[in-house]
Amino acid sequence: MKITAISRSDRFSLKRSIDSGTEKQRKTVRAIIEDVRKNGDKAVSAFTVKFDGIALAQTAVSEEEIAEAYSLLDDQLLQVIRQAIANITEYHERQLQSSWFYHRKDGTMLGQKITALDSAGVYVPGGTAAYPSSVLMNVIPALTAGVERIVLVSPPGKDGRLSPGVLAAASELGIREIYKVGGAQAIAALAYGTETIKPVDKITGPGNIFVALAKREVFGDVDIDMIAGPSEIVVLADDSAIPQEVAADLLSQAEHDMLSSSVLVTDSQTLAEAVNEEVGRQLQTLPRKAIAEASITDYGQIYVAETMNDAIDTVNALAPEHLEIITRSPEALLGSIKHAGAIFLGRYSAEPVGDYFAGPNHVLPTNGTARFSSPLNVTDFQKKSSIISYSQTAFEAHADSIAAFARLEGLEAHARSIEARNGGIKDEKSGTRQKNK
Template sequence: MKMTSISGKTAVSLKRTIGSGTEEQRKTVSTIIEEVKKNGNAAVSAFTKRFDGADVADLRVTEQEMKEAYGMMKQSEIDILKSAICNIKEYHKRQLASSWFYHRKDGTMLGQKITPLDSAGVYVPGGTAAYPSSVLMNVIPALAAGVERIVLVSPPGKDGKLSPGVLAAAAELGIKEMYKMGGAQAIAALAYGTETIAPVDKITGPGNIYVALAKREVFGQVDIDMIAGPSEIAVLADQTADPREIAADLLSQAEHDTMASSVLVTDSRPLAEAVQKEVDQQLERLPRKEIARQSIENYGRIYVAETLDEAVSAVNELAPEHLEILTVQPEALLGKIRHAGAIFLGPYSSEPVGDYFAGPNHVLPTNGTARFSSPLNVTDFQKRSSIISYSREAFSENAEKIAAFARLEGLEAHARAIESRIREED
């Protein structure tokens, strides 16, 4: 793992160039979307045959299939799912926004009405990336928001079936509408609907480059969540931290993806050197060591700062997806952290604690976008409407000003709309 000394002037960055797809991929996606708009389920089935190698006559997952999948899980696994769901629900219900209003002395009422989206579609990847935790993290915020119709889609294996873990997680959350479809064809079916699938208002969830391109293309027709980049972690540590634990946490990001980035920022050179050694040793013993090694070699970095303040500045420059603070007093640094998706404080808040279990969402801004983006949230499934109820008193007091403002902007009909209401008796 490369080590770099930073002074105030050294630029640090987790940024990776994320492919926005080739011209050919974009064309493929456009074609798929057009086909699904035109031919509905038949097109989806044909693409499923072609891309997933599966014959799926009926796209909808049956109640029987849900039950079977649930039956395939061990009781201990179901118990873990239940505990995680309980924690995630407890956290997310606190994000729920409420409508509010207030009255001015002149009798005017102003406010903000909160309404859940009517429907949401969640994309869950297939194959080895078919994570039950993706189901929990995308569905629970929508449930907490009060979205009435939540639809899950996931590409089937060659046997035409979905991952039992994914189905079990969906069943545990009470999801009733699931389809065996993936790729751009699933995104198109969710955005535009087919003869049996009603369109949704918002699509969330991770996917491969085709899914990402399709989400970008249907954006505007429906809302989408962010386009997620490869995962990242930054660990901010002083000499009191345990190098063995830090190395294990860095590697837990690195095993995700060869493009994942793991960074240590510290004011302690001895710690930096100890972590460097530990990473090498632990790496050798990992089943996914080839992925982790590439990630560490290309996107892993140890930054050694002169002071803790300098280390904090570097972290803010990185704006990492995950940030662990492993210092003698982690809470004391919290106020100085401006940019991070999720912040893990102290030795028992290993990043995987948050991936599945603690409660906060694992859908987080990557690639420096924590400067302006946020974790997936209940309010992402709620929308606001402004409320304006002007009283007669307020109107007659301000009508002239409002009409004058309209004329200042050259909009005469706006001024006349106001003046049409000025009564003789006012």
């Protein structure tokens, strides 16, 4: 890893650009979406053969396949999934919002009505890897919000099946509408529907560049969670941190993807050098060495700041997806952190604790978007309606003001809508009112 000394003036040059794909990739995705819109299941099947190399008799997962998944899953792992479900549910239940109303003295009632979305689609990456944790993190907030219909899609393996862990996790949450479909064609099916898959109102879940571009294309016709980029971690540490632990944490993100970013920000040159050496040593025994090494080489970085305050400024400029604070008093620094998707305090709060088990959601803003966005949460699956019930007393008191405001904006019909209820529509030339009939 490259070790760089930084000062206050350097920190704003540390952000990474967002990958919006190549023009060829964007054209490919648009063509896939259009084909699925026109040809439905036929197009989905053709793309599954083309991209996944398998022809399926049916895309819907059967009850027999779910039962088989349970038989293949180790009982201990099933218990781990169930405990994770309990932890994640407990956390997300605290995010629930309620409708509220209040009354003014003039008899007006105002409020906000909270309503769950009717349906949501969850994309779970698959193929060569399995991500039961993605099932839990996307489905649980939707269930907690009260979404009645949740659809899960995931690309099939070469055997035409989904991962036992993914199927068991979905089944434990009561999800039965599961389809073996991946890529941009899955996003198009969720957005616009096919003969088999009915459309949904919102699509969430991570995927490759084609999935991300497809979500970008369908946004507006349906809602999406975010356009997620490669995973990233920043470790903010002082000389009390243990190099072996910091290095392991940096590599935990590097092994995700060659494009993942792993960054250490510290005020200790000694720690920086020790962590750099330890990363090189641990890399040699990683099963995913090739991926992690490419990530560390291209996007790994160690920044040495003059002071801890400069280090904190650097972290806020980076606005990382995951931030670990490993210092003598991590809680004391929490108030100074403005931008981070998830903040892990202390040496025992390693990032994988949040990935799988603690409770907070691991679907987090990337590429510096933590400056203005939040982790996936229950409110993402709810919408708000404003409630207005004006009393006659309030209306008559404010009618002239409202009509005047409408005319200020040149909207005469708006003004007349008020005046029709308040003595008749006013003739601006004569000043007389046309009484209601």
